Amino acid sequence: MESPRTPLDSAAPTLTVWDLPVRLFHWLLVGAVATAMITGWLAPQWWMGAHLWSGYQVLALIGFRLIWGFWGSEYSRFASFAYGPGETFAHLRALVFLKSRHAIGHSPAGAAMIWALALLLAGLVASGLVMAGGEEKQGPLAGIASYQWGMAAKALHGPLALMLLGLIAGHVLGVLIESRLVRENLVLAMITGKKRLTLSPPENIRSARPLPTLLALAVMAVLGAGSLAALARLPPTGIYELAANPVYAKECGACHHAFHPSLLPASSWQGVMAGLADHFGEDASLPKAQAEAIAVWLIANAAERWDTEAANRFRTLDPAQPLRITATPYWTRKHRDLPKARFAQKAVGGPANCNACHRDAATGLYADQEIRLPKETNL
Numbered sequence: 001m002e003s004p005r006t007p008l009d010s011a012a013p014t015l016t017v018w019d020l021p022v023r024l025f026h027w028l029l030v031g032a033v034a035t036a037m038i039t040g041w042l043a044p045q046w047w048m049g050a051h052l053w054s055g056y057q058v059l060a061l062i063g064f065r066l067i068w069g070f071w072g073s074e075y076s077r078f079a080s081f082a083y084g085p086g087e088t089f090a091h092l093r094a095l096v097f098l099k100s101r102h103a104i105g106h107s108p109a110g111a112a113m114i115w116a117l118a119l120l121l122a123g124l125v126a127s128g129l130v131m132a133g134g135e136e137k138q139g140p141l142a143g144i145a146s147y148q149w150g151m152a153a154k155a156l157h158g159p160l161a162l163m164l165l166g167l168i169a170g171h172v173l174g175v176l177i178e179s180r181l182v183r184e185n186l187v188l189a190m191i192t193g194k195k196r197l198t199l200s201p202p203e204n205i206r207s208a209r210p211l212p213t214l215l216a217l218a219v220m221a222v223l224g225a226g227s228l229a230a231l232a233r234l235p236p237t238g239i240y241e242l243a244a245n246p247v248y249a250k251e252c253g254a255c256h257h258a259f260h261p262s263l264l265p266a267s268s269w270q271g272v273m274a275g276l277a278d279h280f281g282e283d284a285s286l287p288k289a290q291a292e293a294i295a296v297w298l299i300a301n302a303a304e305r306w307d308t309e310a311a312n313r314f315r316t317l318d319p320a321q322p323l324r325i326t327a328t329p330y331w332t333r334k335h336r337d338l339p340k341a342r343f344a345q346k347a348v349g350g351p352a353n354c355n356a357c358h359r360d361a362a363t364g365l366y367a368d369q370e371i372r373l374p375k376e377t378n379l
């Protein structure tokens with residue numbers, strides 16, 4: 001099916017090759033992936049919400065494309081571009097020698113690219129879901145993925161995203177080269193759906209199968225959304241209901257933010273509570289019974305008990321200042337780009353007032369989306 005009638009046959013009839021759902025799928029995917037890349041690499045951390053949503057959109061689009069690969073119209077179906085390695089290799093060789101080999105639907109090289117892109121996207125969505133669940137305790141896998149899983153997925157997510165960027169560059173380059181070789185604007189074809197017919201199409205072009213498609217879509221959507229919703233209802237792993245402690249909130253919240261107990265390990269809390277008379281240069285002494293009760297509560301709910309990102313990170317202390325959250329390597333690294341004046345501004349009142357910038361400080365979660373810096377005008 002690869003013998004062009006004439007190199008440039010302007011009178012050639014056109015054929016709608018890409019049906020509307022496939023075109024929509026393609027450009028929505030472009031939008032979702034672009035959003036994911038911008039919010040993943042360039043935007044500040046508090047755009048994480050948009051990043052997660054673009055990931056969910058990619059997931060939904062992949063789900064749709066799987067269905068459409070079986071029920072869509074002729075050239076959307078996987079069967080129409082399931083080329084063997086021999087055909088793919090022959091096509092790539094022709095491309096290297098800049099020979100045109102027109103295909104009505106996806107060319108073998110295009111098909112290979114699509115499978116590679118699809119695999120990478122699936123890997124990115126999967127690792128992203130495990131990361132969000134394990135590290136951030138967000139999304140449908142929060143009840144399943146531990147922090148350790150999240151870290152393992154994180155090690156994959158970045159490199160996969162870089163590979164995707166490389167493949168996208170290859171895909172665009174391939175489309176431009178093929179467009180020249182076959183003298184057909186393939187980008188335009190993905191917008192209008194139409195290609196010039198310089199090859200005889202197969203005898204029986206099959207159009208979409210509307211009814212089963214709708215049914216399949218409905219069933220898949222319900223099953224997919226249902227299972228994600230069911231997973232999302234599981235309580236997040238390693239997060240506990242923390243019994244309120246009004247005495248702690250009042251006494252230890254008098255001079256600075258009353259830190260969530262998960263932010264330091266038990267040994268640090270023990271050290272803080274043992275030295276209240278000389279507390280970072282202040283006298284923060286409390287009646288003995290009160291101090292003891294607070295110490296018991298802090299130690300029982302210390303970092304060791306939790307599996308949040310903050311609890312895992314702040315367990316690594318600065319040996320020289322083991323009582324400080326703000327001296328831990330992670331805290332220092334995360335806040336080193338903020339100018340000192342930011343912490344000194346009146347609306348903040350020092351680095352120990354975590355809640356001035358972290359709207360969820362009281363929960364100990366410290367989610368990326370909940371970071372808001374106070375206005376600079378108050379400096």
Ligand code: HEC
Binds near residue numbers: 252272279324326327
């Ligand atoms: C009289 C005021 C005062 C009271 C009351 C007080 N603190 Fe502090 N606390 C301070 C000061 C001042 C610092 C040092 C802040 C700085 O360097 O930015 C500090 C620092 C800390 C830090 C280290 C913060 C960091 O830099 O990571 C911890 C932990 C802490 N306090 C726990 C407690 C606990 C627990 C209580 C209640 C038993 C308490 N504080 C009550 C004044 C107070």
Ligand code: HEC
Binds near residue numbers: 334350351358367
């Ligand atoms: C002046 C504002 C400000 C204060 C005060 C502040 N932070 Fe932050 N924090 C930030 C910003 C901004 C970031 C994001 C930095 C980045 O882009 O990587 C951040 C990041 C973090 C992160 C990493 C979040 C993630 O998921 O990557 C943690 C955890 C954190 N802060 C904890 C704390 C704790 C605990 C305190 C108090 C002891 C505190 N912060 C005080 C502004 C602040």
